[in-house]
Amino acid sequence: MxxxxxxxxxxxxxxxxxxxxxxxxxxxxxxxxxxGVFRCTQGLQExxxxxxxxxxxxxxxxxxxxxxxMAAYGLRPCVEIQFADxxxxxxxxxxxxxxRVRHRSAGDFSAPIVVRMPTGGGIFGGQTxxxxxxxxxxxxxxxxxxxxxxxxxxxxxxxxxxxxxxxVVFLEPKRVYNGPFDGHHDRPIVPWSxxxxxxxxxxxxxxEIGKARVHREGSDLTVLAYGTLxxxxxxxxxxxxxDAEVIDLRTLVPLDVDAIVESVEKTGRCLVVHExxxxxxxxxxxxxxxxxxCLFHLEAxxxxxxxxxxxYPHAHEWSYFPGPDRVGRAMRELLST
Amino acid sequence: xxxxTDVLTxxxxxxxxxxxxxxxxxxLAEAAKLPGFLHLYVGQEAVASGVCTALTDQDQITSTHxxxxxxxxxxxxxxxMMAELMGKATGYNKGKGGSMHISNLDVGMxxxxxxxxxxxxxxxxxxxxxxLKGNGNVAAAFFGDGSTNIGAFHEAAxxxxxxxxxxxxxxxxxxxxxxTARDKTMAITDIVDxxxxxxxxxxxxxxxxxxxxxxxxxxxxxxxxxxxxxxxIEAKTYRFYNHHGVQNLGLKYRTDDEVAxxxxxxxxxxxxxxxxxxxxxxxxxxxxxxxxxxxxxxEAIQFAExxxxxxxDQLLVDVYTEMPAGATS
Ligand SMILES: Cc1ncc(C[n+]2csc(CCOP(=O)(O)OP(=O)(O)O)c2C)c(N)n1
Ligand SMILES: [Mg+2]
Numbered sequence: 001m002x003x004x005x006x007x008x009x010x011x012x013x014x015x016x017x018x019x020x021x022x023x024x025x026x027x028x029x030x031x032x033x034x035x036g037v038f039r040c041t042q043g044l045q046e047x048x049x050x051x052x053x054x055x056x057x058x059x060x061x062x063x064x065x066x067x068x069x070m071a072a073y074g075l076r077p078c079v080e081i082q083f084a085d086x087x088x089x090x091x092x093x094x095x096x097x098x099x100r101v102r103h104r105s106a107g108d109f110s111a112p113i114v115v116r117m118p119t120g121g122g123i124f125g126g127q128t129x130x131x132x133x134x135x136x137x138x139x140x141x142x143x144x145x146x147x148x149x150x151x152x153x154x155x156x157x158x159x160x161x162x163x164x165x166x167x168v169v170f171l172e173p174k175r176v177y178n179g180p181f182d183g184h185h186d187r188p189i190v191p192w193s194x195x196x197x198x199x200x201x202x203x204x205x206x207x208e209i210g211k212a213r214v215h216r217e218g219s220d221l222t223v224l225a226y227g228t229l230x231x232x233x234x235x236x237x238x239x240x241x242x243d244a245e246v247i248d249l250r251t252l253v254p255l256d257v258d259a260i261v262e263s264v265e266k267t268g269r270c271l272v273v274h275e276x277x278x279x280x281x282x283x284x285x286x287x288x289x290x291x292x293x294c295l296f297h298l299e300a301x302x303x304x305x306x307x308x309x310x311x312y313p314h315a316h317e318w319s320y321f322p323g324p325d326r327v328g329r330a331m332r333e334l335l336s337t
Numbered sequence: 338x339x340x341x342t343d344v345l346t347x348x349x350x351x352x353x354x355x356x357x358x359x360x361x362x363x364x365l366a367e368a369a370k371l372p373g374f375l376h377l378y379v380g381q382e383a384v385a386s387g388v389c390t391a392l393t394d395q396d397q398i399t400s401t402h403x404x405x406x407x408x409x410x411x412x413x414x415x416x417x418m419m420a421e422l423m424g425k426a427t428g429y430n431k432g433k434g435g436s437m438h439i440s441n442l443d444v445g446m447x448x449x450x451x452x453x454x455x456x457x458x459x460x461x462x463x464x465x466x467x468x469l470k471g472n473g474n475v476a477a478a479f480f481g482d483g484s485t486n487i488g489a490f491h492e493a494a495x496x497x498x499x500x501x502x503x504x505x506x507x508x509x510x511x512x513x514x515x516x517t518a519r520d521k522t523m524a525i526t527d528i529v530d531x532x533x534x535x536x537x538x539x540x541x542x543x544x545x546x547x548x549x550x551x552x553x554x555x556x557x558x559x560x561x562x563x564x565x566x567x568x569x570i571e572a573k574t575y576r577f578y579n580h581h582g583v584q585n586l587g588l589k590y591r592t593d594d595e596v597a598x599x600x601x602x603x604x605x606x607x608x609x610x611x612x613x614x615x616x617x618x619x620x621x622x623x624x625x626x627x628x629x630x631x632x633x634x635x636e637a638i639q640f641a642e643x644x645x646x647x648x649x650d651q652l653l654v655d656v657y658t659e660m661p662a663g664a665t666s
Contacts, residue, residue, distance in 0.1 A: 029514070029515065029517070030515050030516045030517050032517075032521075033516075033517065033521065033590070034515075034516040034517060034588065034590055035588075037515065037516070055517045055521045055522060056522065057483070057486035057487075057514075057522035057523060058453050058454070058483045058484060058486045058487050058514055058522070059486050059487055059488070060487070061488055062486075062488075085451070085452070086452065086453075088452075089454075089487065089488060089489065124372035124373040124374075125373065125374065126373055126374075126434075126435045126436075126437055126438065126451065127438065127451065128437060128438070128450075128451025128452055129373075129374065129437075129451060278660075279659070308652055308653065308658075308660060308664065308665050309653075309658040309659065309660045310652050310653055310656050310658055310660070311656060313433065313652055314372070314373065314424050314432060314433060314434060314435035314438070315372075315424030315425070315432035315433065315435075315646055315647055315651075316424075316646070316647070316649050316651075316652055316665075317372075319649045319652060319665050319666075320652060320665070
């Protein structure tokens, strides 16, 4: 075990994957020589050469499209979209190509690619550097969508994603790169080196895509969360003195329905949280699953706490961000219904 | 082309206004008084100033993530700009845009843009409007060298040329896209080589020479107004600070020598020297301009700091949303 930040864990996952499989190539904007604006690919070019880790032009569509072509001929590209907010030009390649080539070629070829992207807010990035577009991917058949919340999972899931035979969209909430941000923007974060989930196994290990994790056990209510909101939900539960069970979904597609059902059947109450805007967010899917599978165990209507239906703001970021106050209030209300 | 003293003075003023605004914004960001990413335009002042002195308020521009300089040059006022950067209610966009999305239609500035390449197609649309209305205005798209690698640029350039629109493509080639040198991401040295592929003329100008940029813009504008379509101007320039913020993060991607060499060619100081040598202005004249504008910027900072933050309800205003006002409070 080594204590790592999420950035170091992601870097380490690249190292391990590139070391163990020379078909793995890594590229994106500023990824090679500079090592990535968030430093997630630092040292890769030096170690593996610029034929395996290189700088792409500012060409998101080109990056993903090239990855699809590489994958068709046996490579395992793991590309970085510098911010999830920049992915839209590449959306066509992700949706129309990466997600579909396996099906339409009847399995003749496929796109085992990973598209990594820092996601989410809490960094004063405004409307083009803070978005959480996960639902745009979960809505697309053929894609897997992973959202990590800590260094331990980030390494194991990234290695699994690179080894996966299907395209994986891998979202890294940048607000938790350096520590488990709990939504209290006016307090310093605990660094990962002082957090158990900052302990990362050495060498090769992977976490199965499709398995949620019970982040905090509890019996009063279930919180379904992923990414940064896992830590916010934990803080809210502790501050409210509520015995909430916080499920870190880790992968949205495939979704660990069994873990959700088990927890909601136990607690009888369910709160869904995410940073993304409310309407048609992934939370809507979660509500549907809970309703379909757990209706007769529910003692109160399912609640959602999400970003407001508005562009991510420049001013009033902390009103938009579903912080521990809003999440805590919803917990109290959920318990009193 | 013989430029009048008025035009030369105007160019100088615009460059100094940009420099002062950017230096002030940089300091405020370092003091954690400005939220968000800040992409400073210092070093490139001649480009925006040379172009915008050739445009009117009715001509439009689109901009980039490095957009304050373009807005200042187009006639943006310090106070609402500084307030916007601080996210205040008195900002041009009531604090909703911030540094990367500041805009002001009164002066024809269609917005800084956090998305690389996004501005160019919008300029095409503005140009189309001008053509349809026959108003004789032009739309100028500012964009960086790196942005010419993204599809949106290609689509904009092709469309503008195909439709022969009054659009000017102004490339600010500062040799880097973020932390990556141009030669790592494209096989050409001069962006202007791309112009022929779309069927428009392209010229390279010294991006540290405001007069040269102004003259090239006048020519491109005249051509556009005559109905002959777009032109591409490539200004060779350099940003003096880091990609965003002021300080380099300690990670080297440019050599100190290279930065120092370009700083020798400071667009404002070299212009002042030339004017003084030519007897067009004196050092005292210039000192007076700097002092006057410094006072303006100090006032603008005070104004922005004293301004209120917008109502939280503003989050759900100016956007189609089903959420009722008040939902956020
Ligand atoms: C679609 C998209 N991809 C990537 C980015 C990140 N990004 C912001 S500025 C920049 C470099 C732009 O380079 P250039 O066009 O040369 O402009 P400069 O910063 O040099 O002024 C990049 C890659 C972005 N904002 N949008
Ligand atoms: Mg550049």
